[in-house]
Amino acid sequence: xxxxxxxxxxxxxxxxxxxxxxxxxxxxxxxxxxxxxxxxxxxxxxxxxxxxxxxxxxxxxxxxxxxxxxxxxxxxxxxxxxxxxxxxxxxxxxxxxxxxxxxxxxxxxxxxxxxxxxxxxxxxxxxxxxxxxxxxxxxxxxxxxxxxxxxxxxxxxxxxxxxxxxxxxxxxxxxxxxxxxxxxxxxxxxxxxxxxxxxxxxxxxxxxxxxxxxxxxxxxxxxxxxxxxxxxxxxxxxxxxxxxxxxxxxxxxxxxxxxxxxxxxxxxxxxxxxxxxxxxxxxxxxxxxxxxxxxxxxxxxxxxxxxxxxxxxxxxxxxxxxxxxxxxxxxxxxxxxxxxxxxxxxxxxxxxxxxxxxxxxxxxxxxxxxxxxxxxxxxxxxxxxxxxxxxx
Amino acid sequence: xxxxxxxxxxxxxxxxxxxxxxxxxxxxxxxxxxxxxxxxxxxxxxxxxxxxxxxxxxxxxxxxxxxxxxxxxxxxxxxxxxxxxxxxxxxxxxxxxxxxxxxxxxxx
Amino acid sequence: xxxxxxxxxxxxxxxxxxxxxxxxxxxxxxxxxxxxxxxxxxxxxxxxxxxxxxxxxxxxxxxxxxxxxxxxxxxxxxxxxxxxxxxxxxxxxxxxxxxxxxxxxxxxxxxxxxxxxxxxxxxxxxxxxxxxxxxxxxxxxxxxxxxxxxxxxxxxxxxxxxxxxxxxxxxxxxxxxxxxxxxxxxxxxxxxxxxxxxxxxxxxxxxxxxxxxxxxxxxxxxxxxxxxxxxxxxxxxxxxxxxxxxxxxxxxxxxxxxxxxxxxxxxxxxxxxxxxxxxxxxxxxxxxxxxxxxxxxxxxxxxxxxxxxxxxxxxxxx
Numbered sequence: 106x107x108x109x110x111x112x113x114x115x116x117x118x119x120x121x122x123x124x125x126x127x128x129x130x131x132x133x134x135x136x137x138x139x140x141x142x143x144x145x146x147x148x149x150x151x152x153x154x155x156x157x158x159x160x161x162x163x164x165x166x167x168x169x170x171x172x173x174x175x176x177x178x179x180x181x182x183x184x185x186x187x188x189x190x191x192x193x194x195x196x197x198x199x200x201x202x203x204x205x206x207x208x209x210x211x212x213x214x215x216x217x218x219x220x221x222x223x224x225x226x227x228x229x230x231x232x233x234x235x236x237x238x239x240x241x242x243x244x245x246x247x248x249x250x251x252x253x254x255x256x257x258x259x260x261x262x263x264x265x266x267x268x269x270x271x272x273x274x275x276x277x278x279x280x281x282x283x284x285x286x287x288x289x290x291x292x293x294x295x296x297x298x299x300x301x302x303x304x305x306x307x308x309x310x311x312x313x314x315x316x317x318x319x320x321x322x323x324x325x326x327x328x329x330x331x332x333x334x335x336x337x338x339x340x341x342x343x344x345x346x347x348x349x350x351x352x353x354x355x356x357x358x359x360x361x362x363x364x365x366x367x368x369x370x371x372x373x374x375x376x377x378x379x380x381x382x383x384x385x386x387x388x389x390x391x392x393x394x395x396x397x398x399x400x401x402x403x404x405x406x407x408x409x410x411x412x413x414x415x416x417x418x419x420x421x422x423x424x425x426x427x428x429x430x431x432x433x434x435x436x437x438x439x440x441x442x443x444x445x446x447x448x449x450x451x452x453x454x455x456x457x458x459x460x461x462x463x464x465x466x467x468x469x470x471x472x473x474x475x476x477x478x479x480x481x482x483x484x485x486x487x488x489x490x491x492x493x494x495x496x497x
Numbered sequence: 498x499x500x501x502x503x504x505x506x507x508x509x510x511x512x513x514x515x516x517x518x519x520x521x522x523x524x525x526x527x528x529x530x531x532x533x534x535x536x537x538x539x540x541x542x543x544x545x546x547x548x549x550x551x552x553x554x555x556x557x558x559x560x561x562x563x564x565x566x567x568x569x570x571x572x573x574x575x576x577x578x579x580x581x582x583x584x585x586x587x588x589x590x591x592x593x594x595x596x597x598x599x600x601x602x603x604x605x
Numbered sequence: 606x607x608x609x610x611x612x613x614x615x616x617x618x619x620x621x622x623x624x625x626x627x628x629x630x631x632x633x634x635x636x637x638x639x640x641x642x643x644x645x646x647x648x649x650x651x652x653x654x655x656x657x658x659x660x661x662x663x664x665x666x667x668x669x670x671x672x673x674x675x676x677x678x679x680x681x682x683x684x685x686x687x688x689x690x691x692x693x694x695x696x697x698x699x700x701x702x703x704x705x706x707x708x709x710x711x712x713x714x715x716x717x718x719x720x721x722x723x724x725x726x727x728x729x730x731x732x733x734x735x736x737x738x739x740x741x742x743x744x745x746x747x748x749x750x751x752x753x754x755x756x757x758x759x760x761x762x763x764x765x766x767x768x769x770x771x772x773x774x775x776x777x778x779x780x781x782x783x784x785x786x787x788x789x790x791x792x793x794x795x796x797x798x799x800x801x802x803x804x805x806x807x808x809x810x811x812x813x814x815x816x817x818x819x820x821x822x823x824x825x826x827x828x829x830x831x832x833x834x835x836x837x838x839x840x841x842x843x844x845x846x847x848x849x850x851x852x853x854x855x856x857x858x859x860x861x862x863x864x865x866x867x868x869x870x871x872x873x874x875x876x877x878x879x880x881x882x883x884x885x886x887x888x889x890x891x892x893x894x895x896x897x898x899x900x901x902x903x904x905x906x907x908x909x910x911x912x913x914x915x916x917x918x919x920x921x922x923x
Contacts, residue, residue, distance in 0.1 A: 130692040133685055159692035161684055164724030168681035171721065174674045175649065175685025181692065183685075201674055206515035265514060303517060305647050305670040305686060306699060311521040313665035315673035318516065322662045325509035326516055332509070521668030524622030524659065532627060548609045552640075552798045553835055555632035556621040561613045573621030577628030578832030593832075 110286045116277035119247040119284050120186065120212045120270070121146035123254035125156055126292035129210075130181035133161035133172035135191060138224045139274040140214035143186040166191035170198035170209075177207035178314045180304030182258065186212035188274060189230045193218060196234055199267070203238025204330060205314060208261030208268075208299070211239070212254065215375065215426075216274040217462045225463020226274035228375065229427035231403075232436045238330050240268040240337050241404040243374040245360075247272070247282040249401075252354055255287070258296045259344045264337035266330075273376040275463065287352060295351055334405045341402055358407040360399040361414055363389060367396025369478040370415060372441055373424040374400050377459070377466055384471040395475055400437070408444035415445065420453035420482040422474045424493075426460045434490055453481045459493035466494065525573075529556065533576035535593045539568050543590035550580035550591060566590075607806070609798075612640045616668065623666035624658040628831025630795035630821035630838070631655045631737045632666075635708060637798050638735055641805035644669060646704040647686055651679035651713030654744040655737060677717035680725035680734065683707040687730045704809050705732040711752035712742040715778050726787050726814035733808050733815045736778070737795075739823035747826040751776040754846075755897070756890045758878045759826075769881060769890060774897065782816040783852050789815040791851035791860075795822060796838025800849055800860060807851070820847040828877020840872045845902040850909070856916050857909040866902075869895045 114122060120143045124132070132151075134144040151160045159176075163169045166187050177183045187195065192213055202209050213231050217223040231241055240260060244250040250272045257268040272278050287295075303312045318326060342357060349355025362382050364370065371381050378399040388395040398414055398421075400407075415421060425435025434442070438456040445452055455477060460466050470493060481487040513519055544566055551559040551566060558574040560567050569580075581591040618639040625632040631654050639646065647670045650656040656673045659666040674682045683705055693699035709718050714736040722734060741759045742748040749759040754775045758764040762771040782790045789808045793801045801819060808815035822837035824830065829837060841847035842861050846869055849861040870891060873879040882891045 130696075131685065131688045133681075133688065157692065157696050159688040159695070161688045161728065163681060163684070164720060164727070168678060168684070168721050168724055171674055171678035171681035172685030172688065175672060175682040175687075176689040176692075177685075178672050178674075179647070179686040179689040181689040183689075197675060198678070204516055205674070206517075303513075303519060305672060306690060306693065306703075308645060308647075308670060308701065308703065310519075311668060311670045313518040313521075313660050313667055313671040313673075314516065316516055316518050316660040316662040316665065317657050318662045321506060322512075325507075325512055328509040329512065329514055333514070516662070518660070518663055518665045520665075522617070522620035522622075522666060524664040524666040525620050527622040527624075527664045529622060529624065548613055549798075551613060552609060552637065553633060553796075555625060555627075555629045555636065555834075556623070557617055557619065557636065558621055564610045564613060570621065575627035577834075578830070579628055579633075579834055582832040583835055 110288070111283060112286055113281055114247055114284050115279050115281050116247040116250045116272040117142035117214065117279065118146060119251040120254050120272070122286060123251050124184055125150045126287070126289050127184065127255065127258055127296060128156045128293070129158055129184045131159045131161060131173070131176035131183045132185060133163050133169045133176065134185045135163050135166045135169045135187070137166070137188050137191040139216060139278045140186045140188040140191070140212065142278070143212050143214070166194040167198060170195035170202060173209050174198060174202050174205065174207060177209050178205065178305055180301050180306045182299040184210045186214070188214045189216035189218055192230045193233060196237065199234050199237040199239060202267045204326070206265045206330070206333065208265060210254065210257045210261055211267065211269050213269050213271050214274045214278045215271050223462040226276050227426045227461045227463065231269060231271055232427045235404060235436060238266065238334065239404060240264065240266055240341070240402070242268065242270050242402055243400065244270060244272045244277065245376060245378050245399065246277055247280070248284045250277065251284055251286065252348065252352065252356065255292055255295060256344045256348050256356065260337065260341055262299055263344070264333055264340045266333050266337055271375065276376045285352070291351060295348070338405050338407060356401065358402045358410055359414070360401060362397040362399065364396040364398060364414055366394055367417065368394040368419045369475055369482070370396045370398055370418045370421045371424060371471065371474060372398045372400065372421060372437065374403065374437065375426065377424060377426070380466065380468065381471050384468050384475070388475055393475065406440045408440065408447065411441070412444040412448040412450060415452065416448070416450055418452060420455070420478040422455045422457055422478055424457045424459055428458050455481055455487055456490045457493045458490065464494050470494065528572045529575055530572045533574060533596045535576040535578060536571065536574060536596050536599045537569050537578070537580050537591045538594055539566065540590045540592060543586050543588060545586055545590070547585060549583050549585060553579050553583050555579070607641070615640060616644060618644060618646070618668045620666045620668060622664060624661060625654065626825050626831070628824045628834045630739065630823060630834045632658070633834065634735070634737050634795050634801065634819050634821055637801050638706065638805050639669065641802040642704045642706060642809060645701060646706055649673070649679055649683040649686060649707045651709035651718055652676035653710035653713050655708055655710065657744055676713050678721045679707040679709040679713060679718060680721035683732050684725045684728065684730045687732055707732060707734045709734065709736055710743065711736060711738040711740060711750050715751040715776050723785065726782070726785050726816065729813050731812055733805070733817065736818045737821045738818055739821040739826060740775070741826050743823050743826045752778065754894070756879065756882060756894060758881065764881045769887060779818045786855065787814040787816065788812070788854055789851065791817045792820070792847060792849055793817055794820040794838035794842055794847060794849065796835035797842070797849070804851060826878065828880070829875050833875065837875065840867070843867045844869045844872045844898065846872055846898055848902060848905055850905060855912060857905070857912045859905060859909050869898050
């Protein structure tokens with residue numbers, strides 16, 4: 106294990122540092138709050154000659170992803186960052202990047218989608234593109250943001266799928282934390298060199314990328330993409346384990362916090378998972394068997410493993426920082442329900458839509474949820490879907 | 498409909514990963530010659546080898562060897578008639594005839 | 606300039622077997638551009654006729670590396686390819702000189718692709734953007750575009766009992782590109798291979814962003830017999846409907862001045878999309894087209910004189 110450097114960094118700074126150490130061939134990006142700093146800080150590294158990256162200050166996010174696709178298809182290691190409306194604007198290109206199987210890494214600082222326009226945290230932006238074919242890795246804090254960015258490069262290039270790494274907008278992106286960074290050389294060794302088999306700059310062996318499929322080939326190409334998404338799961342696990350050997354911090358598909366004998370569990374992604382851990386410790390001290398399941402990887406969704414992790418609980422609260430607009434529940438809740446159903450696990454399950462547009466969620470809120478779960482487990486009529494913190 | 502490879506089309510497991518065609522000019526396996534309703538006939542004695550027809554053919558169907566036009570690639574020629582129209586020679590070194598007539602001549 | 610015999614010896618970079626219409630101007634243009642550019646070329650294309658007909662999986666007519674990503678972003682996509690190249694050159698990973706050529710129809714360039722093109726050339730990427738301009742969204746069925754001329758019949762601005770085709774004048778995209786102050790901007794046509802190939806060669810010999818707007822007659826969308834594609838292009842130049850000119854570092858040079866400027870009716874009468882202009886009740890529209898063409902031509906002549914004078918003045922010692 107290598108000696109690490111402990112520094113103070115915000116989530117955005119941590120991601121920018123990771124990008125500096127990764128030193129990609131091309132970064133094409135457009136600013137948007139609260140992600141702007143990631144590439145802005147990176148542009149500073151470019152200006153100081155700390156990276157060899159060609160930085161392309163494009164004129165829109167759609168062009169950012171288009172340029173990333175051009176650079177990746179040409180044979181390069183490519184990264185970018187955005188949020189909310191930017192991610193929405195490039196949505197078409199996200200699907201295309203995945204269909205073209207390009208290993209682009211994108212830092213998404215989660216921010217609510219308009220309308221209304223709002224610059225604060227919720228997960229509606231990455232949820233919007235959950236079907237785009239990108240691996241999605243959620244970070245709880247700045248340390249995870251840094252670690253995830255480094256792993257993402259390796260995951261993307263091995264699985265041949267693009268990867269989104271998230272942080273919660275403003276909460277993590279702008280929150281100062283203590284993180285342990287690896288040495289530059291160790292990051293470079295961990296990610297290795299990117300050697301694509303087919304790439305545009307290989308002039309002697311021309312390829313056509315982005316052909317038109319009629320009804321006779323589209324399904325086969327999509328089936329490949331589906332398979333790649335399935336196969337990315339073991340890749341993510343492997344990379345997480347290797348990263349653990351290097352840094353002392355191992356990563357998997359999700360984190361279980363005091364789940365072994367948990368009776369009441371919260372399922373939450375991102376920074377709220379961190380908040381929940383504090384509440385769980387407090388409740389455990391009062392002998393309440395509380396636990397947290399924190400999905401780290403939302404795409405691919407590790408449903409068998411998560412269902413296994415939840416099988417012992419009496420009641421669970423699934424926290425969604427966005428709504429699926431299906432009239433019933435949020436997107437994470439849908440995934441959890443499907444996972445439980447497939448294992449014939451019928452649990453008392455409450456869905457909490459929370460934190461939309463950056464609405465604060467605190468320790469008391471989480472504590473109340475555990476109270477709700479206790480009631481629900483006894484059969485006392487609880488609302489299946491709760492809109493936590495909204496004024497009626 | 499152009500004749501395609503009679504073998505079954507490849508499945509997702511054997512195709513190259515992603516929306517990728519490996520190699521250049523694989524369109525040559527797709528014969529567009531059966532689109533024609535007219536075809537150009539080369540009158541070599543009149544040809545001055547200016548190569549104008551070769552330059553303007555949208556389907557690369559004029560065959561040139563050592564700086565001289567030798568004929569047409571009927572596997573791809575769509576019979577647009579640009580070659581005949583652009584031929585600068587008085588009386589033309591290319592004549593468009595109907596495909597029916599051409600096929601009948603072939604049979605003789 | 607490479608001569609035609611030399612070009613005929615080159616490896617064919619654009620093959621037959623594509624599904625363009627018989628007599629397609631776009632295929633002709635692509636082939637000629639590649640003849641001028643040579644094999645050390647990477648091509649990016651926007652969605653459109655050219656891209657669709659040449660890359661139906663598993664068939665590609667391109668014998669050079671080719672990328673298509675989406676419709677409105679050929680400018681941005683090729684920016685990325687060129688950026689990677691610059692990065693590798695700087696890193697010492699690559700050393701061959703390459704051409705980066707983007708193709709976009711008027712659809713993917715004048716309208717939905719304008720932003721992406723503007724951004725790309727503002728950043729000064731070392732690319733050549735060739736617009737094959739057939740004056741409508743042809744691949745989706747001849748809908749009007751910003752490039753469609755006034756009075757043309759298209760499926761979304763059709764000639765009917767009340768309306769007489771497109772009511773707006775066509776965008777001067779060439780002018781917009783000149784305003785970006787890039788090193789090379791030109792207009793050319795399908796139907797004059799010397800003009801097109803020499804302009805491509807000139808453009809590729811220069812550093813920075815270059816743009817060539819190539820007038821591309823479309824037999825299907827315009828309604829004429831396929832063998833007339835080249836003739837139609839030449840008529841556009843002879844009537845000054847589509848002047849052939851180039852702007853090199855801001856200096857205008859008209860590359861073809863017709864000895865006898867033909868009336869626009871000569872151009873219009875051969876095309877189904879202008880069929881209605883033959884009717885006496887539509888004479889005002891035809892007159893309008895002539896007046897606009899004349900005005901634009903006069904302006905272009907003045908611009909040529911003015912920019913030559915400006916260049917002379919700039920060269921004079923103070």
